[in-house]
Amino acid sequence: MESVKNRLDKNNIPKHVAVIMDGNGRWAEKHGKARVFGHENGVESVRSVVEGAGEIGVKYLTLYAFSTENWDRPKNEVDALMELLVKAIEMETESLNKNNVRLSTIGDINSMPTSVKENLENCINTLNSNTGLNLVIALSYSSKWEIVNAVKGIVKDAIENKIKPELINNELFENYLSTAKIPDPELLIRTSGEYRISNFLLWQIAYSELYFTEKLWPDYRKEDFFEAILDYQNRERRFGKTSEQLISQ
């Protein structure tokens, strides 16, 4: 049986794939362990998917690692997640570099602990001249936060006469989002059998294809990611047009 990777159409690889990594807690529970055990095992899935995305030529991979709402989890879980992030970033920098991966973040990075910020900065600087996959980690991110933040920036610039309110349009608005200069994701994947968007990239997924899988994040590997890409490739993206219009274009 030919591998899923070989069945992919190389000319139709999405430029940007976004992933809601969900199910770490339930995975840990299934194994009779504390929730943190699930997060720890989720790092292996991150490694595999980053590798897989690079292999097939995805240009941007955005991972939802910590949401604004996640701050409300029990303190011990939040602390453990922060520690895990620091460790994972430190441990993975070398192999990310070997794989030509660049790193950036979206979200309210200033709200993260200093140790996370410093680690991230080091890693981002080390990987700065790489030209392969752009790995985007969403940290202390929520779409409503991002949109309100964009509005604040626009109002400020309008008051300072840097922009004219009548010239505000989609393109200008996008420049104020934390994803400015990143193309919208063609595909959004969510693991763990939950059918929600959970405040993730609400503006950017206006026309994204959505893919849900029952697999819990710590069980997710690049082969599962390739399955999602294959499914995406079998869909017709109409952007509000009719099939006939697409064929005649």
Ligand code: FPP
């Ligand atoms: C959701 O599962 C997962 C998270 C909130 C954290 C994801 C973080 C990692 C995988 C750590 C490493 C990340 C990077 C980028 C190095 P959940 O806890 O909501 O699971 P549940 O729905 O089963 O409770």
